Amino acid sequence: MPPGAPIGVGGVWTRATDEDGRGLHVVNRLARRWGATRLSTGKVTWFEVDRPIGAQ
Template structure:
C-alpha cells in the first residue's frame, strides 16, 4: 500500500499533511500515532528550510510503515541540541526518539527525510475487504 501527495511550501501544508496521514493510515488499518506527529514535524522542517514543493509519501508493507518527506533543499538535516528557550530544534530529536529507524537521502530533486514505524494491521480495518490478509478456511465447526 502506498499513497503520495505534493504540498505547497507554506505553513497550511503542515496540518494538511497531518490530516492526510491520519485518514490514509486509518483507511489502511494502521495506527496513526505517532506517524501523524512525526510527519507534521518533517513537513514543518521542509516548509521552513527548503522553499519549494513538499512531497509526502506513505507506504506500508511487511509490518513496517515508512513515511518520506521530500523537498528541493540541498542540505541534509542534522539534529542539534535544543535549549529550553528554543522555539524549535526539537523535530528531528522527536523523530529519532519515536521512530524505529530514520534517515535522509540526497536525490536529484533535493532530499528525502524518512522514518519507519511498526505497522500492525487492525482487524477492523478496510484491509480485510481488500485482500491484504489471507482468507480463512474453516475446517470443522462444532455443531
C-alpha cells in the same frame, strides 16, 4: 534530564526554551529506523514506525 538542558541528534543541540530544532529528536524517539538525505533543493527525511498491535 533537568529543565533547560540541551538535547540533540546528529550534533544539533536545542534548549528547552528554543522554539524550533526538535523535529529530528522527535523522529529519533518515535521511529524504529530513520535517515536523511541532502538534495540540491533541500533535504528528505524518511522514517519507519511500528504499527500498534490491533491497528489496521
